[in-house]
Amino acid sequence: MSEDAGPGGQIVLAATPIGNLADASQRLRDLLATADIVAAEDTRRARHLAQGLGVRITGKVVSHHEHNERESTTELLAAARDGAVVAVVTDAGMPLVSDPGYRLVSTAAAEGVDVTCAPGPSAVTTALALSGLPTDRFAFEGFLPRKEGERARLLGELARDARTLVFFESPRRLEASLASLRDAFGADRPACVARELTKLHEEVVRDGLGNLVQWAGSKEIKGEIVIVTGGATAAPDTDTAGQVADVEVLVASGTRLKEAVNIVAGARRVPKRELYEAVLASRQ
Structure with a gap:
């Protein structure tokens, strides 16, 4: 802990379940119950989570999301310096992974405020593990750009990447994104669509991108979506x-x-x- 932080002052990044509440760690339960401040992406969801876990939040619950992150960061750092334990939670999964928190952690690191992590569920690594694709080298690319031109340019850059690639996507854009991936990577590139991970209607579909486009267009897709694609393979050396x-x-x-x-x-x-x-x- 830095000399600037008060006694016991600390920011704790706490992973929350991505679906199944049984995946909540004991450390998360303890943090929700004892933290001086719970900084939540959605305060209603944080309270609902605590209720589902049978935990009573005793500290102050405040909003910390992409629209107020600049102001919230200043307040949370000041609280940690004064000795408060600040638990940072998002709606699901690990803070900072396509969720708020980067500004808070980078500023805390620069200013010597103590930061630690209570690790736990992540849709990225869960989908990767279930995909059946290589896991030794992978890259998380977040959500694909909404605009077709920007999406095509990004995928053109990634087409020769040998790493397994992980993307988040919304159900309504799934078919279009899979079609863009097919056009950039080829219809035979192995891929996986993981839906509603750890939830009641979990579904993991593994196939080539061409077939996955047809699958996505043949039914109504709902829930949280993760797409995993295999990396590019080098052409055989025939010299x-x-x-x-x-x-x-x-x-x-x-x-x-x-x-x-x-x-x-x-x-x-x-x-x-x-x-x-x-x-x-x-x-x-």
């Missing part, structure tokens, strides 16, 4: 002569043949056995 030449350069510099094959095969993403056989054939 066998170039691969063999790279191996021979390494061998000429003193590298053993098998090691040279392993190095080149890894760099060019080709099977080691096939490259080894190609080198032997070129020497005959």
Whole structure:
């Protein structure tokens, strides 16, 4: 804790359930019950959440949303400096992830006000885990631009991104956004639409983007939506002569043949056995 903050003063970013109330952590329950201030994206929803969890909020409940974030940030930081514990909650999921809070945290960090996190549910990582797509490298892109031109430009930039991509979308724009993704990434790009995660009517649909466009247009879609798409895959390297030449350069510099094959095969993403056989054939 910084010297500027009062005793015990702290801002706590608290994740809330994205659907199922049973996902609420004990830490969230304790914060709602004991925090001096609960800064909520929607104060009515915060009170409803507390009621659903059987928790009585004893502190002051204040609004902290995108329209008052500048003024609210000043007030919340002042309260933390004076020793207050400020719990920041959004309507669902992790604060700052397509939700208010960035200005508060960045300013707190710059001014030395203590900030910590009570982690929990996130629609981003939940959809990613359920998608069946690679999870080792991914990027969250939030909501796609509403304007068609801006959306097309963004997706054109992302079309060659090898990472798995995660987007939020509204039900009424789902079909159009999937069509834009199909046009930019190709109809066969694997993707997943996750709807109403952790809720009673949870649905996870996995298919190519072309088929998902047809699926979205064939029914009425409701609820919270997350789209996950597979990343771009590199075109196979068919330059066998170039691969063999790279191996021979390494061998000429003193590298053993098998090691040279392993190095080149890894760099060019080709099977080691096939490259080894190609080198032997070129020497005959």
